[in-house]
Amino acid sequence: MFSPETSNPSNSEPAMSPTVSDANAVNPSAPEPTVANEPAESFKDVFSEYEQSHSRKKQPGAQGREATVIAVTTDSIVLDIGYKTEGVLPLTAFPADQLPKPGDKVQVTIKGRDPEGYYELTRGKVERPTDWESLEKAFAERSTIVGTVTGVVKGGLSVDVGVRAFMPASRSGTHDASELEKLVEQEIRCRIIKLDVAEEDVVVDRRAIAEDEERAGKERRFAELKEGDTVQGEVRSLTDYGAFVDIGGADALLHVGEISWRRINKPSDVLSVGQRIEAKIIKIDAEKHRIAISLKQLQPHPWDAVAEKYKPGERVRGAVSRIADFGAFVELEPGIEGLIHISEMSWAKRVRTPSDIVKVGETVEAVILGVNPAERRISLGLKQALGDPWAGAEQKFAPGTVVEGPVTTIMKFGAFVQLTEGVEGMIHVSEISAEKRINHPQEVLKAGQVVKAQVLALDAEKRLIRLSMKQLVPTGLDEYLAEHKDGDMVTGRMIDVSGGRARVELGEGVVATCRIPEDSPAKEDKHAEPAASSKPDLSSLGSMLQARWKSGASESETKPEAFRAGQIRKFRIAKLDPVTKKIDLELE
Numbered sequence: 001m002f003s004p005e006t007s008n009p010s011n012s013e014p015a016m017s018p019t020v021s022d023a024n025a026v027n028p029s030a031p032e033p034t035v036a037n038e039p040a041e042s043f044k045d046v047f048s049e050y051e052q053s054h055s056r057k058k059q060p061g062a063q064g065r066e067a068t069v070i071a072v073t074t075d076s077i078v079l080d081i082g083y084k085t086e087g088v089l090p091l092t093a094f095p096a097d098q099l100p101k102p103g104d105k106v107q108v109t110i111k112g113r114d115p116e117g118y119y120e121l122t123r124g125k126v127e128r129p130t131d132w133e134s135l136e137k138a139f140a141e142r143s144t145i146v147g148t149v150t151g152v153v154k155g156g157l158s159v160d161v162g163v164r165a166f167m168p169a170s171r172s173g174t175h176d177a178s179e180l181e182k183l184v185e186q187e188i189r190c191r192i193i194k195l196d197v198a199e200e201d202v203v204v205d206r207r208a209i210a211e212d213e214e215r216a217g218k219e220r221r222f223a224e225l226k227e228g229d230t231v232q233g234e235v236r237s238l239t240d241y242g243a244f245v246d247i248g249g250a251d252a253l254l255h256v257g258e259i260s261w262r263r264i265n266k267p268s269d270v271l272s273v274g275q276r277i278e279a280k281i282i283k284i285d286a287e288k289h290r291i292a293i294s295l296k297q298l299q300p301h302p303w304d305a306v307a308e309k310y311k312p313g314e315r316v317r318g319a320v321s322r323i324a325d326f327g328a329f330v331e332l333e334p335g336i337e338g339l340i341h342i343s344e345m346s347w348a349k350r351v352r353t354p355s356d357i358v359k360v361g362e363t364v365e366a367v368i369l370g371v372n373p374a375e376r377r378i379s380l381g382l383k384q385a386l387g388d389p390w391a392g393a394e395q396k397f398a399p400g401t402v403v404e405g406p407v408t409t410i411m412k413f414g415a416f417v418q419l420t421e422g423v424e425g426m427i428h429v430s431e432i433s434a435e436k437r438i439n440h441p442q443e444v445l446k447a448g449q450v451v452k453a454q455v456l457a458l459d460a461e462k463r464l465i466r467l468s469m470k471q472l473v474p475t476g477l478d479e480y481l482a483e484h485k486d487g488d489m490v491t492g493r494m495i496d497v498s499g500g501r502a503r504v505e506l507g508e509g510v511v512a513t514c515r516i517p518e519d520s521p522a523k524e525d526k527h528a529e530p531a532a533s534s535k536p537d538l539s540s541l542g543s544m545l546q547a548r549w550k551s552g553a554s555e556s557e558t559k560p561e562a563f564r565a566g567q568i569r570k571f572r573i574a575k576l577d578p579v580t581k582k583i584d585l586e587l588e
Contacts, residue, residue, distance in 0.1 A: 085118060227281050
């Protein structure tokens with residue numbers, strides 16, 4: 001307790017003179033002495049002034065103070081508050097267009113210390129209650145007051161706000177017991193949430209103040225931002241779909257698709273909590289208070305240079321980034337992917353799923369088939385990088401060539417046989433057997449069975465090869481061809497005569513063709529008149545009559561018979577081809 005008898009006021013405070021007091025007591029009628037330029041003061045005034053001065057020295061932040069700006073950083077302002085340690089004020093405490101400069105004076109209030117030992121400040125003045133009336137007023141108005149933490153008690157903290165108050169640990173704004181200990185003897189800003197004058201029960205809340213300040217800071221920061229701004233931020237948390245970033249008092253979402261031009265599976269693969277980043281604001285939802293930012297928007301778009309960098313026909317290498325039902329995507333560089341369609345994966349196999357050929361993460365070599373920068377598409381071919389197996393197929397698989405290979409696919413109309421990697425031939429169901437009629441190839445063949453066949457025809461443009469198994473089975477025609485040669489005389493029956501040609505059956509299953517000359521007796525003109533100047537040949541006439549007399553045949557019966565189906569005649573083999581199994585005849 002302050003005692004006027006023992007106290008020694010400071011030099012700035014007026015002193016009392018015992019001489020003057022004694023003189024007044026001895027002679028009350030004597031004129032009152034005065035001190036030049038100093039007003040008369042009572043002991044009560046002197047005591048009150050000392051008490052207030054003493055209170056301010058003990059609690060320097062209660063009524064606020066003027067501080068000097070030392071420096072302005074990216075997220076805070078450092079101020080000289082007259083202590084050995086500086087104070088820190090958040091940058092969000094000022095509008096973006098009203099930031100102070102070094103040397104400016106700012107009115108602040110001390111609210112505590114941060115983990116690094118700097119004083120935490122807030123703008124403006126906060127009053128400290130002095131009696132129950134002021135406490136009731138602060139409670140009714142929900143205003144912010146200043147108190148001093150005096151100790152840790154069961155369930156929370158004891159706080160001096162002019163009277164003893166209790167602060168629950170859950171409303172202290174800290175997370176564990178060790179943090180509560182650090183608040184002891186610290187001056188805090190709080191709000192009265194319960195007041196019972198009769199019971200002298202006061203409960204205060206510090207967390208609500210911090211939440212209100214954070215909310216106000218976010219509102220202020222949100223109002224300052226606009227789309228297209230480049231901002232600095234700190235990664236606050238990570239999820240599977242993106243990262244939440246604190247951009248100076250406001251939270252923004254960095255979606256996983258906006259982290260990089262290349263495909264990112266999880267944000268945690270490239271980001272970590274606490275990491276400082278620079279991003280671009282791409283969208284602001286004022287109604288929902290949502291901000292979307294992007295990292296990749298600050299980098300050049302990789303597709304801008306695709307047309308010059310990638311040309312059709314070039315070979316490229318890349319890792320398979322993902323697989324779809326219709327093909328596989330290959331990352332050629334960050335942000336640039338090409339598609340290998342399922343039809344461009346293999347020459348030999350009919351690929352059912354791309355995963356049968358490639359796996360995610362596998363590095364492959366492919367050929368660029370097409371580039372479409374407008375639609376951001378690059379078509380790739382995997383099989384083209386292996387070379388075209390049909391190159392030289394016309395020479396390797398000429399008609400008549402005997403080939404061998406496994407049956408790959410069986411269809412109702414025939415079976416496919418692999419001749420070499422990427423080249424298949426088809427055996428029609430009618431070319432499987434010469435001995436019996438086949439309704440379905442699976443009656444004779446099965447997948448994987450190795451068979452021999454003869455090439456009947458090849459179409460390199462359509463990539464089709466027709467094969468026959470029955471052509472390799474010996475027949476009557478094969479035996480006939482083996483027993484005869486060009487120039488042999490043979491006998492055959494005409495089975496069809498038309499268009500100047502006749503089909504002649506030489507034996508069972510052996511059919512040849514014969515050209516009928518235009519001047520043959522079969523083409524004799526019945527309307528032609530005999531030449532007038534011709535003279536009868538008597539010697540020939542005698543011979544003819546003698547022949548008719550001996551045989552009894554008439555003149556009409558000795559004329560050559562016209563060609564018709566069913567006639568049996570003699571022929572000469574003009575050409576015999578064992579490869580194509582064709583026989584050409586001439587009339588004898």
